[in-house]
Structures are given as structure tokens and as C-alpha cells.
Amino acid sequence: MEVRVLRYFLTVAREGSITAAADFLHLTQPTLSRQLKDLEQALGKKLFIRSSHSIVLTDEGMLLRKRAEEIVDMVDKLEAEFSSMEETISGDIYIGGGETEAMKLIARVIKELQFSYPNIRYHLYSGNEDDVTERLDKGLLDFGILIQPAEVSKYNYINIPAKDVWGVIMREDSPLAWKAAIQPADLRNVPLICSRQAMKQTFSKNEFSDWFGEDFGKLNVVATYNLAYNAAIMVKEGIGYAITLDKIVDTSRDSNLCFKFLQPKLESGLSMVWKKHQVFSAAADLFLKEIQAKLTNV
Known part of the structure; x- marks a missing residue:
């Protein structure tokens, strides 16, 4: 199976038509159909259901699309790393992470490196711990930023000296909006929108269950989210109150949303992780050294 053919397949899947894909690839339609x-x-599997004007992926085709995207991304990453092995450091760095204030540290390091190494490109991927570690394990990311508690034992990691603070996003006309801070009893009988990562990890490690105490089993979780932007939309539509981190949702005056800290205060630490025995590109190695130097001086 050639990477070239996988690229053809992905183009057809994207365009939804062999004719359109052939035009995009500058191939004849019979040539592409034969490939x-x-x-x-x-x-040994049927990948498409063909009609006169379009094609639809079968279940096997959708699986191949996911795997082919991973393979092509890896090949592109490998080619970029080899092409960057020159006297001047250049290339691509792939960083994944959740929505967190720690990305400000990443942005500052990138800004400092830009002047001396303008040919380095940075690719950011947003997702929760499962999303980030899956791509990290497959070699599609160089680094991951994880919100603690997270399973970091199988990685090399450094802890970032910053804390994300938990609270609740709500509409300004919500019954709880007048409160200075939110206590466990306030959330007992209201619809909650919770991060899937928090439900899967933080809750299981008892940080939230300890905070809620006897009220934990009485929570009314009506929805979970992966990105806080989507949670904010649900809050605006009146679906519920979103438990999230501070400073990642727009709560300016025009947003009609407000953020209230939890009381007692609940914080999460942060870690930057990478695969053990990872062989970095020159660009990624430079980035790691810059991060380590930055943290040493904090």
C-alpha cells in the first residue's frame, strides 16, 4: 500500500466525487478509479458506495480514512524533519493540550524563538488528555500539555509552575450569579455541564468528590464537553451551569456570561510530557531546551 494511493483515497473522501478528486489531483478519472x-x-474490503454523482464511505472506508490521515500526517512530519536537518534550524513542532493558561508559557517561548529561528513552524492541537496522549503515543505530537491529575508515568515530563483554578460559568441572569463564590450545596439541584476529562480523571481521583462531599452523588450532570467554547454555548442557551477552568471562556460584558470561583478553592497543576526515548528533530529539541531554561528561571 503506497502513501501516494492513500493520498488519492483521502482526496476522494474529501471531495465526495471521483470526478472532482481527479480534477484536483490532475489525473484522469479512469486512472483514479483504477487506483x-x-x-x-x-x-479485500469495499471502501465506497458509488452513485452516478457522488460516493459515500462504507464503515471500512471511514476506518481507512482515519488511519490514512494518521499515516499521511506521520509521513509529512518525517519528511519535514529530514528536510530541516540543515545548519539553520527549521522544521515543524507539534504541541497538543487542553484549554489552559499554561499555553501562555508556550506562546512566550515561541515568541522568543521566532526572532532567531524564523523558519520553525508550530502546530497546535486542542483536546483533552485522551486526545492528546493518543496522538502523542502515535508520534503525531512532540509534546503534550496535560492538566493534573494525569497519568504521566509512562512519559518524560516536567511540571509547570502554574495552577488552573476551577469555577462555574453561568448566565448573568442565573439565580446563582449574585453569589461571590460557589459552594457545593449551590450545585446540588442545578443542571451541570462538566468536562469529560474532569469526569473521567479528576472525579475518579476524588478531588471533586472530596470538594463536593456528600453532595457528589446528588449532582445532576446533564451534559459533558471536550472544549469549553462549546460548553459556553450550551450555558448561553440555558442548558445548565458549566464547571470549567478560569480564563478560558469569554466572560466580558458583551458575553452575558460570568465566572464564579469554587469555594473552597479548587486548583489543578499542569505538566508538559513527551515520549520516553523520543528522538526529537533539531527544532523540537531546541524548543524543549528553551522551555526547561524558562522554567529553571521562574
Whole structure:
């Protein structure tokens, strides 16, 4: 199976039409159709359901699309790393992380490196711990920023000397909006929108259950979210109150939202992780050294 053919397949999947994909790839339609037929024969599976004007991926086709995207991303990353092995450091750095204030540290390091190394490009991927570690394990990311508690034992890591503070996002006309801070009893009988990572990890490690105490089992979780932007939309629509971190949702006057800290205060630390025995590109190695130097001087 050639990477070139996988690129053809992904183009057809994206365009939804062999004719449109052939035009995009500057191939004849019969040539592209033959390549796809050979791919299906090699895999022993039907990848498309064809009609006169369009194609739809089968279940096997959707699986191949996911895997092919990972393979092509890895090949592109490898080619970029080899092409950057020159006297002047250049290349691509792939960083994944959740929505957190720690990204300000990453941004500052990138800003400082830009002047001396303008040919380094940075690619940011947003997701929760599962999303980030999956891509990290597959080699699609160089570094991950994880909100603690997180499973970091299988990685090299450094702790970032910053804390994210938890609170609740709500509409300004909500019954709890007048309160200076939110206590466990305030959330007992209201619909809650919670981070999937918090539900999966923080809750299981008892930080939230300790904070809620006897009220933990009485929570009414109506929805979970991956990105706080989406949680904020649900809050605006009146679906519930979102438990999230400070400073990652717009709560300016025009937003009609407000943020209230939890009381007693609940904080989460942060870690930057990378694979053990990782062989970095020159650009990624430089970035890591710069981060380590920055943290040493904090």
C-alpha cells in the first residue's frame, strides 16, 4: 500500500466525487478509479458506495480514512524533519493540550524563538488528555500539555509552575450569579455541564468528590464537553451551569456570561510530557531546551 494511493483515497473522501478528486489531483478519472479499485482489492474490503454523482464511505472506508490521515500526517512530519536537518534550524513542532493558561508559557517561548529561528513552524492541537496522549503515543505530537491529575508515568515530563483554578460559568441572569463564590450545596439541584476529562480523571481521583462531599452523588450532570467554547454555548442557551477552568471562556460584558470561583478553592497543576526515548528533530529539541531554561528561571 503506497502513501501516494492513500493520498488519492483521502482526496476522494474529501471531495465526495471521483470526478472532482481527479480534477484536483490532475489525473484522469479512469486512472483514479483504477487506483481505488486496486486499493479495495488489496484490502479485500469495499471502501465506497458509488452513485452516478457522488460516493459515500462504507464503515471500512471511514476506518481507512482515519488511519490514512494518521499515516499521511506521520509521513509529512518525517519528511519535514529530514528536510530541516540543515545548519539553520527549521522544521515543524507539534504541541497538543487542553484549554489552559499554561499555553501562555508556550506562546512566550515561541515568541522568543521566532526572532532567531524564523523558519520553525508550530502546530497546535486542542483536546483533552485522551486526545492528546493518543496522538502523542502515535508520534503525531512532540509534546503534550496535560492538566493534573494525569497519568504521566509512562512519559518524560516536567511540571509547570502554574495552577488552573476551577469555577462555574453561568448566565448573568442565573439565580446563582449574585453569589461571590460557589459552594457545593449551590450545585446540588442545578443542571451541570462538566468536562469529560474532569469526569473521567479528576472525579475518579476524588478531588471533586472530596470538594463536593456528600453532595457528589446528588449532582445532576446533564451534559459533558471536550472544549469549553462549546460548553459556553450550551450555558448561553440555558442548558445548565458549566464547571470549567478560569480564563478560558469569554466572560466580558458583551458575553452575558460570568465566572464564579469554587469555594473552597479548587486548583489543578499542569505538566508538559513527551515520549520516553523520543528522538526529537533539531527544532523540537531546541524548543524543549528553551522551555526547561524558562522554567529553571521562574
